[in-house]
Amino acid sequence: MTGVTGERASVISEFVGIADDFAARAQVQEARRDRARPGTGVHHLHAHSATLWRLAExxxxxxxxxxxxxSAM
Structure with missing residues (x-):
């Protein structure tokens, strides 16, 4: 049983790292969006990308x- 629990903890830890990576990618896209001129295709592209990364996160x-x-149960 501890093998399953340890394996699950490892998977959860990996998922947390991936979620943190998604958050960082969203932050980069938000920064790029903020530097782009509003109303342009570039602005829209980065805004959309940031939204998708945030949704995935x-x-x-x-x-x-x-x-x-x-796991707690």
Whole structure:
């Protein structure tokens, strides 16, 4: 049983690292968006990209919480 728990903890830790990476990528896109002139294609592209990274991060963090709750049971 501890092997499964340890493996799950390892997976959760890996997912946390990936979610942190997604957050960093979103932050980069937000910075690029803020430097672009509003209303341009470049501005829109970076805004859209930042939104997608934030959505991916959020989705992954919800899944992480579910895994942590399952692990506690």
């Amino acid at each position: 959020s989705s992954l963090r919800v899944r992480i919480q579910e895994l942590e709750i399952d």
